[in-house]
Amino acid sequence: MTAIPVFMIPTMPNSTLLQTQLEGVRLFSRGKVRDVYEVDGDHLLIVATDRISAFDVVLSEGIPDKGKVLNQLSRFWFERFRDRVASHFVTTRVEDYPARLRAQADQLEGRSMLVKKAKPFPIECVVRGYLAGSGWKEYQASQSVCGVKLPSGLTESARLEEPIFTPATKSTTGHDENISFEEAARRIGQAEAEKLRALSLEVYREGRQYAESRGILIADTKFEWGVCEDEIILIDEVLTPDSSRFWPAEGYAPGRPQPSFDKQFVRDYLESVQWNKEPPPPPLPAEVVQKTSEKYREAYCRLTGRELE
DSSP: OOOOOOOOOOOOOSOOOOOOOOTTSEEEEEOSSEEEEEOSSSEEEEEEOSOOEETTEEOSSOOTTHHHHHHHHHHHHHHHHTTTSOBSEEEOOGGGSOHHHHTTHHHHTTTEEEEEOOEEOSEEEEEEEEOOHHHHHHHHHHSEETTEEOOTTOOTTOEEEEEEEOOEEOOSSSOOOBOOHHHHHHHHOHHHHHHHHHHHHHHHHHHHHHHHHTTEEEEEEEEEEEEETTEEEEESOOSOTTTEEEEESTTOOTTSOOOOSSSHHHHHHHHHTTOOSOSSOOOOOHHHHHHHHHHHHHHHHHHHSSOOO
């Protein structure tokens, strides 16, 4: 078995960035985590803040370094997959940004990415390699996930030797909803749906194999794809703790839930205080914030083999 690399996790910083304000640049959109600016007609600037959401509500506290992890880990994967799939990635080097952005480097260093503008497909391209979350619930009821029949007798967290493509709707408010491949094809076209399925499975398989060598199991993930100059390209974020379910390989055992490298400490705490999952959210204790930050940074260090910039 490949030895699992061990890295020192740096001390948690004292500040977080919850929102950016870039002078002289038009705000394109502000999501749960990312602030997106329109640089020109062909490019966007994506800034990953330290905001965190749980149960579709953005919490008051940020998670130190979270935005940097999401940004730099996405860059790592975009660069790793560049020979296989085209993407919107241009650069994360602030010194290569337009002058009006370079002057605001304090908000951008380590957490921003210049990308090509693309027209997104209106579906989430979810790939599952293990049976967890909503997939496990659906399997218990129907022995299938999003219309994909699976063998009987599988247990929670079981590995699927052949990953499955299980698309979902995109929702700007509330939860995304799982849909069948046939419904995805109806929404975007048969040829496009088949292409997105093939691309998503290819990227996931390679990412899963690599991550296993670094001590992380990628249980499932969601990709976003768009069209730029008549070419389908990979956009948004890639194989991060926000878009994926990361499990430590050590101690993995099917038949039960697994620990993970994501918002687990936050979700567990919010469940423990019996929050009704409606705004306003309860405050997070400092130890929950710290443990969550450590998990994000550990995932980055394990996968990339380097410290966070």
